[in-house]
Amino acid sequence: MNFIHAYYFSLFAVVALLFIPYLGVRAGLEAFFGIIIPYLAFIAFLGGVINQILKWARTPVPYRVPTTCGQNKTLPWVKRTIRDKFENPESMLYVIGRMFMEIVFFRSLFRNMRMELRPWQKYPEGGKLIYWSNKWLWIGALAFHYSFLIILLRHLRLFMETSPSFVNLIESVDGFFILSTPTTYVSGIILLISAIYLLLRRMLDIKLRYISLASDYFPLFLILGIGITGILMRYFYRVDMVAVKELTLGLATFHPTIPDGIGAIFYIHLFLVSVLFAYFPFSKLMHMPGVFFSVTRNMAGNNRWVRHVNPWEYTPILFSYMEQEDLYRKQMKKAGIPLEKDIDLEE
Amino acid sequence: MPEEKKEIINSLKDTGFYKPGKIYDPGYIIAGIVIFIILAALPFLYNAGKAAKMPEPKLDTPEILQLSEAERVCVLPKQEMRENHMVLLNEWRDQVVREGNREYTGYTGKKYTVSLQNTCMECHSNYDEFCNECHRYTVQTPVCWNCHLQKPKEWAR
Structure with missing residues (x-):
């Protein structure tokens, strides 16, 4: 599958997904798109993720394979700094520290190095090989994931009758810029910008474009679609929020209802979110639970003093x-x- | 060949390490799955045993009761006010503050003075039972009321 196929396939798939709920609501299938699809998607999400976790848990990892870039624990006179202890963890405590930095700060993306041949007149070859620390992916990924998390937490107010105080705090910080009467949420803008950056990065870098597949473009288009429909619904084609909350709270309390007078844009947004949830367990998005299973990060480098036996040894x-x-x-x-x-x- | 394969699998089983379907590190796995389920089902758990109460914005202020049935209309139709009242208030703000124009013609053709406190809240004088009823339900804290209304402390959520 080349770039053109992968890119247009994903784009048209998401555009088609926009039309399904629109036509459905026009045909009077609100209950199907407002109740049945979200529940099915949630069941698929929960079941699919647990199933995949159990599948991973059944895979033996016979040997210690952490990627290390620090001095391992060795003879007492070999100096080790705190950095070495996290880069080459000797015990579970340091492994937890290492995983924490990986999950919360995306440390392995932070360490991203780029090798480049730059034109350099002074050199007889006319070029110079340079190594530089490329932080753009790290910044983009951090902005993308954290704004997504904040948006997800903010939506809890639709699923809880009285939202907990931390949701209100997030909301007031997120809505700091009061540009208009429904306050402008910064996270929504950052999500769109960073998702577009992540998309352009795949499209414009020729090496990345070569290795990008439809399964890379589709989630990005889907998340962009969710973000755009959400922003349209909040700032442009407004919907009756009381009716929306009646529907969402009905889902969360298992008393689903379909109130009248919710615009089609809400059903489109809800359908795209349902598609994301249902698609999640079968896609690259499984890196969310998968990061905990990354064997190059979650193991202590203790080969020197613990014997590890291959389960397949016979x-x-x-x-x-x-x-x-x-x-x-x-x-x-x-x-x-x-x-x-x-x-x-x-x- | 299948015989040889069987023999190899049997000898693998003898080692005690090869267990198809065995879950490695069950403690971590079960803890992780339990945390995942709790986080994913947080809204369901939070609402367990609670019945959702719908907001009931009250329209029974003395000013509204004085009006005859035909006169009980807002500046825009009901559904449009529900969805877009914040847009209207934004437009009104710009119209008054930037253009100094305090005239507005409602959808019925009636003329209104553009003012939140003197027009809107003349009829809807019950802030807590009308405005705040839905704002509380949808957890909205519009900044209008920072200036336009002296709220008693107990209304703050």
Whole structure:
């Protein structure tokens, strides 16, 4: 699948997903798109994620394979700094610290290095090989994931009758810029900008474009679609919020209702979110639980003092030389191969 | 060949390490799955045993009761006010503050003076039972009321 196929396939798939709920609502299928699809998507999400976690948990990881870039614990006079202890963890405590920095600060993206040949007149070759620390992906990923998290938490107010105080705090900080009467949420803007950056990065960098597949573009388009419909619904094509909360709270309290007078844009938004949830367990988005299973991060580098046995290790079925000679003695004799136990063919 | 394979699998089983379907590190796995389920089902758990109460904005202020049935209309139709009243208030703010124009013609053709406190809240004089009823339900804290209304402390959520 080349770039054109992958890109347009994903784009048209998301555009088609916009039309399904729109036509459905026009045909009077509000209950299907407002109740049945969200519940099914949630069940698929929960079941799919747990199933995949159990599948991963059944995979043995026989040896310690952490990627290390610090001094391992060794003889007492070899100096180790705190950095070495996190880069080459010797115990569970440091592994937890390392995982924490990975999950919360995306440390491995922070360490991203880029090798580039830059034109350089002073050098006889006319070029110079430079290594530089490329932080753009790290910044983009951090902005994307955290704004997504804040948006997710903010939506809790639709699923709880009285939202907990931390949701209200997030909302008031997020809505700091009061540009218009429904206060402008910064997270929504950052999500769109960072998602567009992540998309352009795949499209414009020729090396990345070569390795990008439809499964890379589709989630990005889907999340962009969710963000755009959400922003349209909040700031442009407004919907009756009381009716929306009646629907969402009905879902959360298992008393689903379909109130009248909610615009089609809400059902489109809800349908795209349902698609994201249902698609989640079968996609690259599984890096959310998967990061905890990354064997190059979640293991202590203790090979020097703990013996790790391969679960597949077994006593091989041996076929010794004498057994072979016993089996093929006649043939070997005919071929003139020297034997340990000689025989006489005439007999 | 299948015989040999069977033999290898049997000898693998003898080692005690090879267990198809065995879950490695069950403690971590179960803890992780439990945390995941709790986080994913947080809204359901939070609402367990609670019945959702719908907001009931009250329209029974003395000013509204004085009006005859035909006169009980707002500046825009009901559904449009529900969805877009904040847009209207924004437009009104710009119209008054920037253009100094205090005239507005409602959808019925009636003329109104553009003012939140003197027009809107003349009829809807019950802030807590009308405005705040839905704002509380949808957890909205519009900044209008920072200036336009002296709220008693107990109304703050």
